[in-house]
Amino acid sequence: MEQQSPPASSSTTVTSTTPLLPQNHPWWHRHFHMNNSLSSELSGAVGDLGTFIPIVLTLTLVSHLDLSTTLIFTALYNITTGLLFHIPMPVQPMKSIAAVAVSETPHLTTSQIATAGASTAAVLFFLGATGLMSTLYRLLPLPVVRGIQLSQGLSFAFSAIKYIRYNQDFVASKATTPRAWLGLDGLVVALSSLLFLVIFTGSGDHYDRNGSDDDQPRRRNSKRLRILGSIPAALIVFLLGLVLCFIRDPSIFGDIKFGPSKIGFLSITWNDWKVGFLKGAVPQIPLSVLNSVIAVYRELSAAKVSVSVGVMNLVGCWFGAMPVCHGAGSSAALGFVCGILLFLLLKLRKMEYSGSNPGFSKFKFDSTVDAETSSIP
Numbered sequence: 334m335e336q337q338s339p340p341a342s343s344s345t346t347v348t349s350t351t352p353l354l355p356q357n358h359p360w361w362h363r364h365f366h367m368n369n370s371l372s373s374e375l376s377g378a379v380g381d382l383g384t385f386i387p388i389v390l391t392l393t394l395v396s397h398l399d400l401s402t403t404l405i406f407t408a409l410y411n412i413t414t415g416l417l418f419h420i421p422m423p424v425q426p427m428k429s430i431a432a433v434a435v436s437e438t439p440h441l442t443t444s445q446i447a448t449a450g451a452s453t454a455a456v457l458f459f460l461g462a463t464g465l466m467s468t469l470y471r472l473l474p475l476p477v478v479r480g481i482q483l484s485q486g487l488s489f490a491f492s493a494i495k496y497i498r499y500n501q502d503f504v505a506s507k508a509t510t511p512r513a514w515l516g517l518d519g520l521v522v523a524l525s526s527l528l529f530l531v532i533f534t535g536s537g538d539h540y541d542r543n544g545s546d547d548d549q550p551r552r553r554n555s556k557r558l559r560i561l562g563s564i565p566a567a568l569i570v571f572l573l574g575l576v577l578c579f580i581r582d583p584s585i586f587g588d589i590k591f592g593p594s595k596i597g598f599l600s601i602t603w604n605d606w607k608v609g610f611l612k613g614a615v616p617q618i619p620l621s622v623l624n625s626v627i628a629v630y631r632e633l634s635a636a637k638v639s640v641s642v643g644v645m646n647l648v649g650c651w652f653g654a655m656p657v658c659h660g661a662g663s664s665a666a667l668g669f670v671c672g673i674l675l676f677l678l679l680k681l682r683k684m685e686y687s688g689s690n691p692g693f694s695k696f697k698f699d700s701t702v703d704a705e706t707s708s709i710p
Contacts, residue, residue, distance in 0.1 A: 388428065424657050441608065451646055458640055462640060499512055534567070625659045
């Protein structure tokens with residue numbers, strides 16, 4: 334009798350793998366780990382200065398806002414919200430309060446500005462703590478929010494045109510003489526800086542390194558963009574502006590005084606609360622609800638953002654710090670860029686060639702451009 338051979342064993346070998354244990358990073362690694370390069374972070378650090386500096390300087394000169402206190406508390410706000418939300422949160426001045434403080438006659442005092450910010454903060458803190466802010470997000474139509482953002486962007490665009498075209502008197506809060514094309518503070522320097530930012534900032538796209546090797550042109554282009562993107566363009570332009578500022582007026586060196594100034598509680602009266610709430614908080618509250626909270630709800634919790642704005646100002650305003658909100662930083666940046674481009678297009682549109690001989694040696698700029706830009710608020 335023939336012996337039956339045992340059935341052939343399967344050639345497939347089953348291997349078991351032990352799941353990797355979760356990596357336990359220290360707390361400082363989770364909070365301070367950078368997802369982008371250091372140069373990108375340095376450029377992003379000056380992203381809000383385009384709206385921050387003009388408003389802060391105006392309030393400092395007009396309403397005698399304590400600049401040292403404002404800068405210290407704003408720095409603390411940025412650090413705290415960055416640790417809380419794990420993303421860069423814009424910390425910008427409450428623009429409606431700032432506009433009222435400058436336009437009112439007499440100007441709002443520091444105490445009245447503080448009460449306006451504290452009143453707005455109390456309303457936002459209440460809406461966030463009770464959950465009503467999330468309800469408002471569900472009830473308010475999205476086009477209303479986008480309309481507020483568009484109006485803010487257009488406002489910054491017109492402001493950018495005014496700041497570029499005319500010299501500014503921040504004490505009187507008005508434009509003065511037209512800015513020259515040449516010089517350390519001329520239009521040529523401004524447009525050259527804009528071109529530098531456009532070239533070295535890029536579109537923010539990243540190439541997939543695991544992609545196909547056949548796509549060599551795209552790989553080379555991605556490498557070139559990464560090299561250009563490694564240059565902190567915004568920080569370089571900001572530092573260049575500081576250098577040109579000291580070159581134009583060397584007497585600034587003699588006026589430099591190291592701080593900080595003494596920080597203390599403000600003296601606030603009932604009249605300050607009345608003026609601050611009616612003139613400052615009432616127009617600021619709807620703007621903060623829509624632009625500072627609901628507009629950024631897609632990324633974060635509406636209640637969390639609302640409470641954050643409330644806590645910041647309920648703490649800082651008592652010491653005289655400028656009222657701030659989170660705002661829609663992208664709209665501000667878009668507005669300034671659009672304003673610069675719009676100004677350039679207006680100049681090109683109004684440029685008329687004068688002279689009978691062919692060539693480009695003589696141009697005449699129509700004065701209607703000045704009329705268009707001089708009426709910008």
